[in-house]
Amino acid sequence: MKYIDEFQNPELARRLLDDIHATVTRPWALMEVCGGQTHSIIRHGIDQLLPEQVELIHGPGCPVCVTPLEVIDKALEIASRPEVIFCSFGDMLRVPGTGRDLFQVRGEGGDVRVVYSPLDALKIARQNPDREVVFFGIGFETTAPPNAMTVHQARSQGIRNFSMLVSHVRVPPAIEAIMASPDCRVQGFLAAGHVCSVMGTREYPELAERFRVPIVVTGFEPLDILEGVRRTVRQLERGEHTVDNAYARAVRPEGNPAARAMLEDVFEVTDRAWRGIGVIPASGWRLSAKYRDHDAEHRFSVDGIRTVEPAECRSGEVLQGLLKPHECEAFGTLCTPRTPLGATMVSSEGACAAYYLYRRLELPTTVAAVAGREVTPVV
């Protein structure tokens, strides 16, 4: 694939790092909003290479992590029904609901299938007219358009046995909620490039102005992230707070108008609960009334399921950058990817899982003791 190697070039990375080191004069806290960026930062060891003064805070941008427990429970209930073929992206299968996950539902005889696109689920519905096919529609503005398109197609093609369990979330209201928190430490944002490729950047200038933070639209490869950090730090050092696009090869200011039109047709904005955080006003999408026939919550009458989340982990603090994953007392002991206490440890994009997988060398020995190993930090 062209443009992957080019954006992982160590020599160019070194130049960007040198520039960041030369620019920074005091401590700054930056938040990368997207879980894909968190994954890339940890996987490539980018945070280790930045100046000590630049702290990266991992934001709530992992769609798997923030899907509410209540929605997972609805998914489990629907997927357990004999008439249902339940289709989902792979990484949702391991997210625990109340006592079970979709893998277990499959182990108990439920027909749960991993698909790579919502259109695959629609195809399965066409091939199985005597079964109810349900797609688990989660994610940010990136996965929402293809999901909207799929529901639109189901309706226009009269595929009545297809429905979607929707739990979509929107990034700007989350940024707003984080910035409005009195404990907020974030001084600059790396905005999620793929979200902006759909939605554009129209929603950000008002936030940048109101909270006086630079917001830099950033991509996902190592050089993209370093460039995003470089531009954010440069603004902070100059006392600026504008919206800057460091991912111009994918993002236009207006985004993708066709995708946005599809979203407006199929979805409507609603309040949405974020797992580990709580309800954020106007931060989600649900199917609009016109498409209610394809709404799995209504079709399977699971809109009555209410799950109270027991307060057992501090992922909300992690998701807002108030706590580093390894500062949580449960990290690596009670809470590991094998036995996740919270969603941030479930998904490989979750900050806690990323720390556990890639960072254990630097963490307290209790973490390694779980695996029966002593840890010596790598110098």
Place this chain on the structure above:
Amino acid sequence: MSEVTDHLVTPIAPEGWTCPAPLRDRPRVVMGHGGGGALSAELVQQIFAPAYGGEALAQMGDAAAVTLGGARLAFSTDSYVVRPLFFPGGSIGDLAVNGTVNDLAMRGARAAYLSCGFILEEGVELDVVSRVAEALGAAARTAGVEVATGDTKVVESGHGDGIYLNTAGIGLVPTGVDLRPERVVPGDVVIVSGAVGVHGVAIMSVREGLEFGVEIESDCAALGSLVEAMLAVTPDLHVLRDPTRGGLAAALNEIAQASGTGVVLQERAVPVPAAVANACAILGLDPLYVANEGKLVAFVPREHADAVLAAMRAHPLGREAAVIGEAVDTHPGMVVARTGLGGTRVVDLPIGEQLPRIC
């Protein structure tokens, strides 16, 4: 008309943050128990080994090394449940021979005899059975191994994926060859025999109907002759592994844990074909965790590393062999990758199956 609350944002109250209870124990088998990762290991350690394990099983290698009537034998068994039965570069028949032959080769043994059990699903076409049997026979002839015994069972329609196979194999371990992870010492050089991730991506592309621009063929091959070429340089290789399920990451973790040494991997030195890298980038997978069926990873004493690497590159199955890292005395039992940018990360044992990421 959408339903939203007043646009004045309520700041998030820390006391409102909550999280779910964990999944501690799984009462039933899940797919991850067969994924070659931590769940598979727990199944063996917590259920199988206590129930029937002995000295030989405790070796926990790809094959057991046992002594019988004065002869040192390598003994291995493997079951094959791949879908689809035929894929670019091979079939379940090729896998059933090469998988077991390779498990024996990882002990330094040339496979002598195989058993082969067919579990057929009612309704499968005999033509399909015949093609699988032909492929199996051809693979056995290529590997120089004789199928000496077999068995056939039929299960009711709906209780299998057409054909499941099981093969077991035995072979003689040459004198002076002792391949096991306990022999690994800091300073050993880690060599992989070629490009990683090819088989897993080939299977995924046909199973899921995904296209990555070029057709990727499985690397399915019998590695006995490559191992012989390596042992001809020095019988003192320390350990060999066949990084199938769980990929290179699982194989290196198993060796690190069993040997009590650490492993440092130079990420950019690991040969990953562009097509595999692209497929993994699209799906959010890590090539280090993707299955291989015709590759080996070797821990070689430093003084022999250059000669062994040269012998591998002179062999058709080792042309792209590369030094990818070394065994170290720091962080025992852990595999650490040095990233292309100069950072480090821990390469952990996968939990169960690798799952495609959502975005």
